[in-house]
Amino acid sequence: MENNQSYFDNWMKNQRDILDQWNNMSSTVREQTNMDTFFQKGQEWMNKFNQTVEDTAANGRTKMDENVNNQKEMWTKMMDNWNSWQNSLNENMMNWSKNFNDQYVNNATQNFTETAKNWQNEMMNSTQNWSKNMTGNITNPFDMPNMVNSTSHNAYKSMQSGMEAYQMMAKMWQPMFEKMNVNGWNADEFQKMVDMNQFKSYLDKVFDLNQVNINMNSLMNNWSKTMMSMNNPEMMQNIQNSMNEMVLPQMNNMSGMMQEMQKNFTAMVAPFSKLMPDDKNRQMMEKIADVSKNYTDGFQKLTELQYHIYHKGQNALDNFMKVVTEKYENGDKFKDFNDMYSEWLNQSGKSFEELFATDEYSKLQGDLVNISADIKAKNSEVMEIMMEPLPLVRKSEADEIYLSNYDLRKRIHSLEKEMEAMKTTPNHQEPMVHNPNPIHHEEATTTTPEPQEVAIKPVSNSKTAKKA
Amino acid sequence: MSENTEELKNPMDTWVDMLQKMAKGYENLSQIENVDVATAQKELVWQLDKVKMYHYKNDAEIKVKTPVLISYALVNRQDMMDIQPDRSYIRNLLNLGLDIYMMDWGYPTQADKFLTLDDYIEMYLNDGVDFIRKSESIDKINLMGICQGGTFSVIYAALHPEKIKNLITLVTPVDFSKNDGLLIRWSRDMNFDTIVDSQGTINGDFLNAGFSMLKPMMQAGKMMNLMNIIDDKDKLMNYLRMEKWINDSPNQAGECYRRFMKELYQENKLAENKLIIEGKLVDLKNLNMPLLNIYASEDHLVPPSASIALNDLVGSTDTELYKFPGGHIGVFVGGRSQKELAPAVESWLKSRDN
Numbered sequence: 001m002e003n004n005q006s007y008f009d010n011w012m013k014n015q016r017d018i019l020d021q022w023n024n025m026s027s028t029v030r031e032q033t034n035m036d037t038f039f040q041k042g043q044e045w046m047n048k049f050n051q052t053v054e055d056t057a058a059n060g061r062t063k064m065d066e067n068v069n070n071q072k073e074m075w076t077k078m079m080d081n082w083n084s085w086q087n088s089l090n091e092n093m094m095n096w097s098k099n100f101n102d103q104y105v106n107n108a109t110q111n112f113t114e115t116a117k118n119w120q121n122e123m124m125n126s127t128q129n130w131s132k133n134m135t136g137n138i139t140n141p142f143d144m145p146n147m148v149n150s151t152s153h154n155a156y157k158s159m160q161s162g163m164e165a166y167q168m169m170a171k172m173w174q175p176m177f178e179k180m181n182v183n184g185w186n187a188d189e190f191q192k193m194v195d196m197n198q199f200k201s202y203l204d205k206v207f208d209l210n211q212v213n214i215n216m217n218s219l220m221n222n223w224s225k226t227m228m229s230m231n232n233p234e235m236m237q238n239i240q241n242s243m244n245e246m247v248l249p250q251m252n253n254m255s256g257m258m259q260e261m262q263k264n265f266t267a268m269v270a271p272f273s274k275l276m277p278d279d280k281n282r283q284m285m286e287k288i289a290d291v292s293k294n295y296t297d298g299f300q301k302l303t304e305l306q307y308h309i310y311h312k313g314q315n316a317l318d319n320f321m322k323v324v325t326e327k328y329e330n331g332d333k334f335k336d337f338n339d340m341y342s343e344w345l346n347q348s349g350k351s352f353e354e355l356f357a358t359d360e361y362s363k364l365q366g367d368l369v370n371i372s373a374d375i376k377a378k379n380s381e382v383m384e385i386m387m388e389p390l391p392l393v394r395k396s397e398a399d400e401i402y403l404s405n406y407d408l409r410k411r412i413h414s415l416e417k418e419m420e421a422m423k424t425t426p427n428h429q430e431p432m433v434h435n436p437n438p439i440h441h442e443e444a445t446t447t448t449p450e451p452q453e454v455a456i457k458p459v460s461n462s463k464t465a466k467k468a
Numbered sequence: 469m470s471e472n473t474e475e476l477k478n479p480m481d482t483w484v485d486m487l488q489k490m491a492k493g494y495e496n497l498s499q500i501e502n503v504d505v506a507t508a509q510k511e512l513v514w515q516l517d518k519v520k521m522y523h524y525k526n527d528a529e530i531k532v533k534t535p536v537l538i539s540y541a542l543v544n545r546q547d548m549m550d551i552q553p554d555r556s557y558i559r560n561l562l563n564l565g566l567d568i569y570m571m572d573w574g575y576p577t578q579a580d581k582f583l584t585l586d587d588y589i590e591m592y593l594n595d596g597v598d599f600i601r602k603s604e605s606i607d608k609i610n611l612m613g614i615c616q617g618g619t620f621s622v623i624y625a626a627l628h629p630e631k632i633k634n635l636i637t638l639v640t641p642v643d644f645s646k647n648d649g650l651l652i653r654w655s656r657d658m659n660f661d662t663i664v665d666s667q668g669t670i671n672g673d674f675l676n677a678g679f680s681m682l683k684p685m686m687q688a689g690k691m692m693n694l695m696n697i698i699d700d701k702d703k704l705m706n707y708l709r710m711e712k713w714i715n716d717s718p719n720q721a722g723e724c725y726r727r728f729m730k731e732l733y734q735e736n737k738l739a740e741n742k743l744i745i746e747g748k749l750v751d752l753k754n755l756n757m758p759l760l761n762i763y764a765s766e767d768h769l770v771p772p773s774a775s776i777a778l779n780d781l782v783g784s785t786d787t788e789l790y791k792f793p794g795g796h797i798g799v800f801v802g803g804r805s806q807k808e809l810a811p812a813v814e815s816w817l818k819s820r821d822n
Contacts, residue, residue, distance in 0.1 A: 151712040152497040155694070158711075162691025163490055170479040177479050206688060337479035338486075342692060349685035356650055356681065366657025373659070377666035398578065399668075406582040409517065413591060 007196040008310040015303040161205070168202040169344065170337055177337065185328040187321040194317065203313045209306055284385045291378045298371040305364045308355060316351035320344055486695055493698035503708045506547035508558050510570065514599045518574030519592045521599065524562055531565030532817045534610050534633050535600055538570045539593060539624075541616035542720050543675055546570055548713050549614070549800050552706060557800045560810030566817070571596055571617070575718045581668040583721035585728055586746045593624050597631055608633035610817060615639050615770060615796075616728070622778065623738065626755045627748060634820050636760045636813060639796055641770045643739040643777035644732060650682050651769060655733040664722040672717030682768055710801070739781060753783035760816050762790040762799070762809070769796040788816065 176190045203209065323343070327333070334340040355361050384394050514521040521537075540546035550558040561568060571593065576583065600609050611632050613621025618640025625632045647653050664670065680687065697703035737743040743750040759782055763775035772791075779787045790812060792799045799805055 149501060149503055151503040151708050151715070152500050154715055155708055155711050156494060156497050158687065159490060159493060159691055159694055162688050162694075163486065165688055166486065166691065167483060170483045174479050177476055180476055207684065334476065336477040337482040338692065342689070345685045345689050345692070349683065349689075352684045353650075353682075356684070357653060362654050362657050365654060366659075370659045370662050373662040373666040377662065380666070399581075402579050403582055405579060410587075410591075413516075 008200075008307060008314060011200075011310065012303065012307045015307075165202055165205045166341060168198055168205060169341060172198045172202070173337065173340070185325065185333075187325045191318070191321055199313065199317065200310060203310060207309055209309070280385050280388070284382055287378055287382050287385075291375055291382070294371050294375045294378065298368065298375065301364055301368045301371065305361075305368060308361055308364065309352075312351055312355040313348070316348040319351060320347045323347055489695050489698050493694070496698060496701065496704060500705070500708065503705070503712045505552065505709050505712055506545075506550045507553065508550045508556060508562065513569070513603070514596060516592060516595055518576065518580065519596075520572040520574060521596050522570045522572060524558065524568045524570065526562045526565075526567060528563055528565050530567050532567065532610075532814065532821050534606065534608070534817075534821055535567040535569055535604055536561075536610040536612050536636075536817070537597060537600055538568060539611065539613045539617035539621045540571065540573070541614060541618075542573050542588075542718065542724070543616060543672075545713065545716050545718065546572065546614070547716065548797065551709050551713060551801050555706075555801045555803075555806060557805065557810060560806060561813065564810055564814040566814060569596075569600055573718070576669050576721045577719070578668050581722040584723045585731075588721075588724055589620055589624050589627070590746045593620060594628065597624070597628070601631065607631070610634045610636070612636040612638070612813075613640055615641070619728075619732065619738070622752070622755065623743065623745060623750050625757065626750050626752050626782075627745060629754050629756050632757050634758045634760070634817060635755065636762070636817075637775070637778065638762045639764050639767055639770045639775060639799060640761070640778065641732075641774040642781065643774050644734075644736045645739065646771070646773045648773045649768065649771035651678070652733060652771070652774065654678070655729060658729075660726050660729045660734075664726040668722050669719040670722060670725045672719050675720070676714070676717050679769065739777060752778075752781040755782040756784050758786040758820050759784050760788050760790060760813070762792055762813075764792050764794050764796055764799045766794055766798075767796045786820075 172195055175193055179186070179189065179193075320343075324334075324340075334343070380395055384396055387394055509525040510522040511525065512520055513523045538546065538549070540549070550556045553559060558568065558570075573588075573592075597609060597611070601607065608631055611621050611625060611634075613619070613636070615638070618637040619642060621635060622637060622640065622642060625635045644652050644655075667674070694704075694707060697707060731737045731743060735742075738750060738752070741749070741751050741753070759779065761775060761778050763770075763772050765772060767775075776789060779789050792805070792809065794802050794804065799809065
């Protein structure tokens with residue numbers, strides 16, 4: 001239907017407007033701001049930022065321990081919550097039934113359908129909240145007292161995720177089922193009844209777009225507020241608080257934490273890159289500016305990809321309506337919602353596979369993967385510079401070790417093969433071991449000679465480790 | 469507008485039923501302590517770095533004298549071929565009297581990021597083959613390759629035909645020139661240099677995410693199936709074994725992945741006889757030993773066209789193409805496979821075991 005088709009078109013237009021606003025604001029701020037002030041403030045801000053990183057890393061471990069203990073307490077209460085929720089659910093059902101009977105018997109004017117729908121929404125929201133709490137409690141790998149193996153844990157998580165999607169569809173189809181029982185199947189009417197917000201949420205859930213639906217408004221607002229409030233002395237305290245919150249769930253995932261900090265940092269300081277002195281801070285900011293562009297490109301591509309998925313989802317729904325219409329016209333029917341949901345999965349799966357086989361989708365997806373990889377690589381380079389003062393082995397240093405390790409293993413393997421080959425030659429004699437750097441020992445005496453350093457010859461065919 | 473005289477069950481009633489099943493499912497899942505896969509008895513006989521080789525213990529009479537070395541893919545684990553005792557391609561082969569060795573490529577870490585395609589073929593696979601030849605005092609072995617492991621086996625057999633008596637390939641991609649199959653199509657638009665440079669070793673989850681996207685509604689469908697079997701402990705265990713295998717996804721060494729994707733998937737060098745390994749050209753015409761090439765007709769990961777082409781590219785005069793009705797995994801774990809596939813392989817090998 002026209003309204004449903006224009007829903008995703010409007011969404012796409014909205015996303016493009018947000019991106020354009022963001023780009024325009026970046027340019028405007030750079031043109032209109034006093035650059036000397038920016039330079040000075042930027043340097044002060046950078047120094048405070050570095051201090052904040054160090055302080056937060058120190059605070060993070062303590063906070064993490066507190067968090068784990070809190071989780072354990074929540075877990076032990078969780079099953080109690082489940083039981084009490086079940087009891088209240090049963091009680092609600094009984095009360096509702098009683099109310100309904102009373103109303104029916106007393107011929108009340110209250111709209112039964114409306115009441116039932118409201119109650120159903122309340123129950124579904126309550127269940128979704130419980131479901132989220134359950135998922136939140138059992139996704140912490142430190143806290144699985146009742147799921148001793150990860151396979152069961154993952155299976156339950158998948159089941160829960162699938163149930164959430166199922167609930168969304170059930171909620172969407174509930175009004176239509178009511179009508180079906182009264183008036184039978186009517187595709188035109190049911191298409192008008194489709195709640196597009198609900199349908200979009202369902203697609204977001206199935207394709208995990210919730211994780212990648214970057215809140216561009218929020219990011220842009222954060223950036224613009226920070227740019228406009230560089231004179232705010234409490235700004236750093238707010239950043240500290242935000243970073244503490246970020247560290248709590250992600251301390252065991254340093255990479256994720258750094259990426260989050262990186263994202264906010266990119267949004268805040270990109271304009272400074274041309275003004276800083278040519279030192280490590282400036283190098284870092286230049287790289288961050290590159291990453292900012294990647295983010296913009298990535299958001300754009302992601303928006304287009306989402307649009308394709310939503311649009312195809314809409315087509316899939318239209319096709320599904322036709323298939324079901326044919327089914328009913330042939331005298332067939334669904335026995336229950338599960339039956340219909342299975343048919344929907346079958347039909348929509350085929351539709352999305354068609355989309356995925358198109359050149360346009362393949363190019364978009366490829367571009368997104370490439371941009372993501374590029375962001376990751378550039379973030380690594382920024383981390384290299386940021387982490388330099390910290391007592392941690394950096395990626396480039398580890399890569400050098402890995403490459404040496406690899407070359408040495410290859411050399412050892414090659415030597416072992418040569419020795420093996422020599423053993424199988426005719427008239428084999430024990431081979432002289434050729435040592436390019438022989439150690440010359442003194443004649444045996446009563447004292448043990450001091451060990452001498454052996455110079456290791458550099459491997460001539462080694463690959464060069466990529467440096468930051 | 470059609471009339472429907474029978475009342476449909478309210479979606480909310482159905483949803484409540486599902487919720488109750490989910491609670492029951494939680495209870496059943498939390499009672500499971502261990503999910504066992506790959507339980508056929510085997511012994512570690514060789515190891516180089518993280519790569520191992522196992523020899524399966526076989527109490528049955530050995531009917532095919534020449535041992536078989538199985539080379540599985542680097543993606544996921546070979547446990548799928550022995551997922552559970554009553555759905556085990558390995559056990560079926562053992563019961564039919566085959567002597568089986570299995571390459572286990574291990575779990576590469578970032579320290580392994582520089583391992584190349586050449587290393588996997590000429591170091592690990594070659595040393596494994598030589599180990600069996602030496603320990604069994606034979607010149608040639610039978611080589612069986614699965615999926616990407618089959619591609620490795622084809623490359624190896626073309627480089628060392630003197631060491632391979634018979635070659636069996638299962639669901640093995642060789643010709644990537646057609647746009648059949650989403651993986652081949654999607655690979656054209658990816659920059660594998662950027663991907664490898666940013667990751668080092670390619671994360672198993674990254675690969676799994678790609679495979680999941682091939683059938684986007686499959687995850688939701690699995691939830692429905694799980695709900696239907698949640699009360700049946702045996703069926704639940706079967707489900708969990710498969711899930712364990714799916715989630716057991718090793719990383720891939722970056723340099724090997726780079727060459728495999730660029731030179732095979734994107735440039736199709738193997739099928740065009742342009743692939744170079746350790747300075748030597750891989751010429752498929754050198755593959756002169758008997759070949760049994762098994763493909764799955766409904767394979768969405770390795771399209772049939774990518775496998776079938778092998779028989780026309782090799783130099784062997786004894787080639788057979790075996791079409792198995794089913795999917796990429798079903799060819800090993802499906803019910804029909806238990807009765808058909810292993811006997812077909814045994815029969816083919818036995819007639820060439822002289």
